[in-house]
Amino acid sequence: xxxxxxxxxxxxxSAGIGEYxxxxxxxxxxxxxxxxxxxxxxxxxxAGLRGRGGAGFPTGMKWxxxxxxxxxxxxxxxxxxxxxxxxxxxRPILEKNPHLLIEGMVISAYALKSERGYIYLRGExxxxxxxxxxxxxxxxxxxxxxxxxxGSGFRFDLSVHQGAGAYICGEETALIDSIEGRRGQPRIxxxxxVNVGAWGKPTVVNNVETLANIPLIVSMGAGxxxxxxxxECPGPKLFSVSCCVERPGVYELPxxxxxxxxIYEHAGGVRGGRExxxxxxxxxxxxxxTPDVLDCPMDFVNLPKRGSMLGSGAVMVFDDTVCLVRVxxxxxxxxxxxxxxxxxPCREGTGWMRNILERMEGGFGRDxxxxxxxxxARSIMGKTFCPLGDGAxxxxxxxxxxxxDEFMYHITNKKCLAESG
Numbered sequence: 001x002x003x004x005x006x007x008x009x010x011x012x013x014s015a016g017i018g019e020y021x022x023x024x025x026x027x028x029x030x031x032x033x034x035x036x037x038x039x040x041x042x043x044x045x046x047a048g049l050r051g052r053g054g055a056g057f058p059t060g061m062k063w064x065x066x067x068x069x070x071x072x073x074x075x076x077x078x079x080x081x082x083x084x085x086x087x088x089x090x091r092p093i094l095e096k097n098p099h100l101l102i103e104g105m106v107i108s109a110y111a112l113k114s115e116r117g118y119i120y121l122r123g124e125x126x127x128x129x130x131x132x133x134x135x136x137x138x139x140x141x142x143x144x145x146x147x148x149x150x151g152s153g154f155r156f157d158l159s160v161h162q163g164a165g166a167y168i169c170g171e172e173t174a175l176i177d178s179i180e181g182r183r184g185q186p187r188i189x190x191x192x193x194v195n196v197g198a199w200g201k202p203t204v205v206n207n208v209e210t211l212a213n214i215p216l217i218v219s220m221g222a223g224x225x226x227x228x229x230x231x232e233c234p235g236p237k238l239f240s241v242s243c244c245v246e247r248p249g250v251y252e253l254p255x256x257x258x259x260x261x262x263i264y265e266h267a268g269g270v271r272g273g274r275e276x277x278x279x280x281x282x283x284x285x286x287x288x289x290t291p292d293v294l295d296c297p298m299d300f301v302n303l304p305k306r307g308s309m310l311g312s313g314a315v316m317v318f319d320d321t322v323c324l325v326r327v328x329x330x331x332x333x334x335x336x337x338x339x340x341x342x343x344x345p346c347r348e349g350t351g352w353m354r355n356i357l358e359r360m361e362g363g364f365g366r367d368x369x370x371x372x373x374x375x376x377a378r379s380i381m382g383k384t385f386c387p388l389g390d391g392a393x394x395x396x397x398x399x400x401x402x403x404x405d406e407f408m409y410h411i412t413n414k415k416c417l418a419e420s421g
Contacts, residue, residue, distance in 0.1 A: 001228075004236050005212050006252045009096035015131050017138040020099040026144055028215035032107045033152040035218075040111035041067060044214070046222035048234045053079055053170075053207030054282070054311045055387075056233070056300035062204060065194040067112055069202040074114040077198065077205045078105060079175060080121045080128070083167040084283040085334060086314035089238035090208035092250050094121070094128040097212075098135035102158065104211035106149060107218055109156045112204055117158045120175050123165035132160050167338035171386045172205040174340065185340045186386035209238055230256025233299035237313055241267040244274070244319040256302070260294035262315055274319040278403065282311025284331050285391030287398025288324070308398065323416040324406050328399045329357035335392035346389035349380040353396055365411035374400060 003009075013019045020026070032040055045060030066074060078101065082090045093101055105117050121129055136158055139145040147155045166184050168174045173187035176198050197203020213235055217225050226234040237255040239262055242248045246268030253262065259281060263269065270276050276291045281298065287308040289296075296306050303310050318327065332354040341347045353376055356369050377393035384390065400407060409417040 001252065001254055003252055004216050005209065005238060006092055006097065009092055014096045015098055015135060017099055017142055025099055026103055028218040029103050029106055029144065030150055032110055032218050033150060037111045037113060040107065043222045044217055047217045047225040049213055049217060050233055050300055051207055052209035056310065059206065059210055062194055063112060066202045066204045069195050071201055073116060073201055074112055075198045075201060075203040076105060076109045076112060076114045076117040077203060078119040078208055078211055079170065079172065079205050080119050080208050081163055081170040081175060082122050083170050084285060084312050084314060086242055086280065086316045087240050087283045087312040089240045089250050089313060091128065093208050093212050094125065095131050098132050100212050100215060101208055102135060102139050104214035105158060106144060106156050107214050108211060110154055115155050115157065117156060118179055119160045120179060121160050121162045123163045129160060129162055168340040168388060175205065176203060185342045188385055229254035230297055230299045232301045240314040243316045244271045245317050246271055256297040256299040258295050259298055262298065263317055270317065270319050274321065277320045277322060278318045278324060280316040282309050283314035285395060286311040287394050288402055290402050321418055323418045324399060324403050325357065325361050325410050325416065328396060329361045331395050332357055332392065335388065339388060343384040343389060345380040345383045349376050350392050352376050360410050363414040367411065369411060370400060370404060370407055
């Protein structure tokens with residue numbers, strides 16, 4: 001497939017504005033200024049773009065809600081807080097193609113009639129911060145940011161706000177609280193940020209990859225864009241592939257590509273030719289899958305039918321040497337540590353599940369532990385302000401649904417099934 005989002009990132013100066021302009025950069029912005037804001041929103045709707053941050057909400061619909069709200073000013077925030085374990089898809093855009101993101105944000109801001117934008121950047125990406133700051137300065141100097149963008153009379157100012165390493169700030173309302181200078185904790189919804197967001201004003205929060213798709217949609221039009229990938233979820237998709245594969249990395253592929261093709265054709269197959277045991281398809285918070293569903297299309301429609309989610313598109317591959325009890329335990333250590341503590345089910349439940357899994361992994365599992373884990377997970381599901389609790393519960397329920405024998409082996413034999421072979 002032709003590269004769109006990762007175009008020219010192999011060039012030594014791909015992050016510079018000179019290289020970006022040489023390859024047609026900012027042409028979509030100039031085209032957008034020849035359109036009405038409402039027409040751009042309609043084009044994004046017609047293209048079928050869905051948010052690439054994990055939830056998969058229709059981008060054009062979100063924009064439409066915000067644009068119809070009469071309150072001003074309106075804010076545009078790029079969610080670059082890429083904290084989901086296994087996910088590193090946005091990093092190549094941030095570090096190698098930042099002007100694509102900036103162009104996408106200016107077009108989006110014009111469509112929304114927003115004059116102020118922020119890139120909320122993950123605290124653990126110091127190099128990306130330096131690249132973004134330089135790219136923003138270049139864009140200001142070239143007239144693509146500021147008081148009269150490209151001679152259009154439209155004003156848009158952009159800056160980077162770097163987080164402090166809190167996973168919870170990847171949730172849009174916690175992110176907004178952080179930008180406002182408060183502790184990052186999720187808000188109850190409704191009201192939604194599109195109506196009551198940053199400083200009580202209409203706010204659109206989109207992922208890096210989502211915004212990077214906007215120049216492509218404007219350039220080629222909704223009709224051609226919607227022909228890429230699955231008609232139900234069109235467009236290119238960035239997949240982070242890691243763990244037990246020959247060629248881990250970020251791959252730009254059509255949305256809806258089969259999971260099997262990602263693993264065996266693009267990532268080179270399971271490392272060392274070993275047997276595939278399990279796959280997490282969309283980052284650690286998406287339920288694990290078994291090898292018999294490898295032909296499932298990787299999109300927001302088909303993966304839920306197999307009991308999982310596309311999430312961020314972070315494919316984590318495990319071979320037959322991996323102890324899945326240990327994977328589940330380590331995931332729960334992460335969720336316990338990253339819980340903001342606002343909701344009792346998440347704050348307490350993740351710790352309880354981590355404790356049970358820890359003793360199970362250590363050879364001290366008890367009869368009834370599987371049922372207890374299931375009960376705790378179900379008591380968390382649907383009872384928290386944000387999806388972190390649901391993610392933690394879904395991880396445990398997914399492992400127990402598909403690999404209960406391995407958990408029972410730990411309890412019965414006081415050792416790992418993977419290591420026993």
